[in-house]
Amino acid sequence: MSPRVAVAATGPASAEAALAAAAAGGNAVDAAIAAMVSAMTTEPGIVSAAGGAFVSIWPAGGDPEVIDGNVEMPGRGQDPERFGAGLREVHTSYGGGLTLYAGHGSVATPGAFAALGVAHDRHGAAPWREVLAPSILAARTGYAIGGAAASYLAITGESVFGWDEHTRPLVRGADGAVVVAGQEVTNPDLADTLEQIGVEGARSLYTGDLAARIAADSDARGGLVTAADLAAYRAVVRTPLRLTLGEWDLALNPPPSVGGPMLTVLLRELAAGRWDWSRIIDIQRRVLSYRHQVHDLSTDLEEDGYALLEAIDRNGLASLPTSSSTAHVSVVDSDGNICAITASSGYGSGATVPGTGLMLNNCLGEPELNRLGLHALAPGTRLASNMSPSVGRSASGGALAIGSPGADRITTALMQVLGRYCLEGLPMQEAIDAPRVHVRILDDGSPRVDHEDDDSVSAAVEGLGLQSFSHGTTSMFFGGVGAARRLADGTLDAAGDPRREAATRISA
16 A cells, blocks of 8 residues: 655645655655656746756655755867857846846756656656656646746746747747736647656656757757766765754755755754844854855865865854855655655746757856856866755654755755744744745845845844845745655644745645
8 A cells, every 4th residue: 555645845736746646656755756847847937857956865764865966067078169158148126136147058967857767766666657647647738827937937938938939838828928827838848758758767868869859959059068968967866964953853965065064054053042033144144155255166065065064063153254946845655755856947048948848947047056157167067056855853753854945045944944843843834934034145245134024033134234125024035945744643744835836735
């Protein structure tokens, strides 16, 4: 008999896909993969199959692991004149104003499906085709545009996603207008692509006919991705960072990810004192200033990540100098398996590979991930990532999968939610619903406190004398935390974030 699952997903289609995978004999890993592929299918602009992902798994009776499917710098064998070209500068109002780069020159080598395939091979129980089946059906017969995708496309539908003739049908209706929430859309080319992956396996995106199409489109339209980049790509199984927080043993995304080490430091410092907005803002300011000065300019993220953790172990926070679009799915099952997946396509390149329905990432064009400069990394280098899918077990026998989208707000959102839940004892939904802050380090190195409307937050910001920007009562800017739990008595539950179109489900 298949285990029951609790799912915190990106929307109704994603949540229902998870339940379908469980009904087909799947466990938490199958359900989480199905939910994420559904998000990649039904949330254009938010996330796509041609991006990057991290899969955190803690199997029942086993050790936790993180499968790194983050994007890489492409360009193996490429003409040097291509580097620095193929980019479209785009100015948007998202998050209070953001400049990014789109176009084929912004596309990094995708790794998401490589990670999903490895996760299924190592831990899945349902047939691979059954895991993909809900997404194939949705792409072929139609799906409703969700609120998060509609909100993002309302801002970027023209500037980011309006220039490519192959993308326009995926984000515009028959009348030419950008799609709105609830509008029905199909993507038959993507249905064919997913069917092919279902038959040939995830590696078909890297060595088969699909890989050839991706490379040919990149070559024809000014990109850097080559067939050699795709063939060389491998998802990497890593040992997670471990952190004790209250009664919880948490497993976090390790270096070369930036998100996991930053979250580890934020939570360690939060656990060392009282819950106070001034203190939370100060911790974020110091940790994120360090990131701005060191990690955002690092040429060895793995070495610098572990060096940060060692410095904190020796001397605490005093040892530190001062000065996009993502989707997340969390699943636990009644057998005690835990899986959290975060995937990102950046803000979107606006490009779609002809005949495949695959909307391409713009991870080379995300300013916060490329402060060394556009196209500055050597081909084959993993890019920096904020993604921090996390899994944990409690001393009393509980199990937790948690994570969030939200670019560099991922770590600060999880800091506040996990702090309230694991340290302050708030119910998970209350911890997710509560107001959030995020210290943004500006280009000149000065801090600005982005926050949701809350009198106590405003008082703390004023007391610290920092500049600030209010995003209203609840804002998609601060992520979309999703958590799934198995309680000590075996009860399953899930909690979603009102900041995005979260959907939770528990199978019967």
